[in-house]
Amino acid sequence: MTTGLRERKKQATRAALHEAALRLVAEHGLDRVSVDDIAAAAEVSPRTFFNYFPSKDDAVIGLDPEHPLRLAEALSARPTTETPVQALRAVHAAEAARMAAETELWPLRLQVVDAHPALAARLTASFARSEQLLAEWLAARTGTRAELDVQPTLLAAVQGSVMRSALHRWRAGDYTASLPALVAEGWDQVEAGFPVPHR
Amino acid sequence: MTTGLRERKKQATRAALHEAALRLVAEHGLDRVSVDDIAAAAEVSPRTFFNYFPSKDDAVIGLDPEHPLRLAEALSARPTTETPVQALRAVHAAEAARMAAETELWPLRLQVVDAHPALAARLTASFARSEQLLAEWLAARTGTRAELDVQPTLLAAVQGSVMRSALHRWRAGDYTASLPALVAEGWDQVEAGFPVPHR
């Protein structure tokens, strides 16, 4: 799992570009920051920027492209005695804990996403890749057809909704709540079929 | 509510631009169709294109910008004896029937969205506006806080998932199934809390 110099440098450059993009956009706004600005802040040429990210938006979001695969692996590692929802809950719990530990970047990401609908769309698109793999895993797990049966596609999408809703409330409450708790609260709703709240 | 010539012409131009964009992109692919091509096909100047749509992507998707508001109205018209989920089901049923009636455009939309992830992101963004209004309606209806409590945000997002999942399966089954039925099937899953499918 260790890395040569070359690989480490690439990771560093990628991270530098992402962080520069995120911080600059958080401070000045999406359309007042150019790719040239970002490249300059990360100390690479503008042309190099596009070796790392296909678009400015992607650099601002900057999620790990390997993430969907690791998610799928984590799910496959769950015991088959669990129901699909239980397995998803467990994986989400670990995920949320990891995200909450990044106390720097996630709040910034949520801030810029909130300020720029275009970025919200990109973030959702990033999740879409995970959802597709998830649907396939669900289909395999429950013996259903990923494309045609209800549960795989829908549950994969709902899982994304649970996470996004948790992130939204996390930010709305100024990060005082625990992200894993917010996620769990979402899953409770899902498992209970959205009961009418008592006043 | 009626329309002068001016208003009717605007609607016609908007529709012409959207349909031209959709058909051209469906046939040739997103990056082989320029805004100039679309404008030419709709017989307006390229500059005029941007009086109607803020971006090429939006023209391809081309959803009615008034739609979120009509959705919110439809919901407010539901009797307060219904649970939130019941009201959403009812509105979705009407919505799905209307969409299924557009036998020309929706299949094309789903085709291009499937072929171009960037467009999927835009489509989701279009839904996002509805989801926000929905969350507010839910909060008002159930006496919860839109930003902080679980149900408004999450159920609004899940509602979107139900519709998107239905659209996905509609296309996967070559439009042989009934869209309202697919939507209903989704809501059944939600209300039942995603039970383990029996094999």
Next chain:
DNA sequence: CAGGAAAAGTGCAGGGACTGCAAACATGCG
């Protein structure tokens, strides 16, 4: 129905995102 107000359409100039290509440059390996 004339004529002006308001709205919509258009041309032009320009900034910025992004790509293909080919030349430097760095790294890893025999």
Next chain:
DNA sequence: CGCATGTTTGCAGTCCCTGCACTTTTCCTG
């Protein structure tokens, strides 16, 4: 060391999108 392979960079070019100024069309009122 020296070659093979991967990375960075500059350059030229296309296309998206915007602000501004100007023309054309629709509408309305006297």
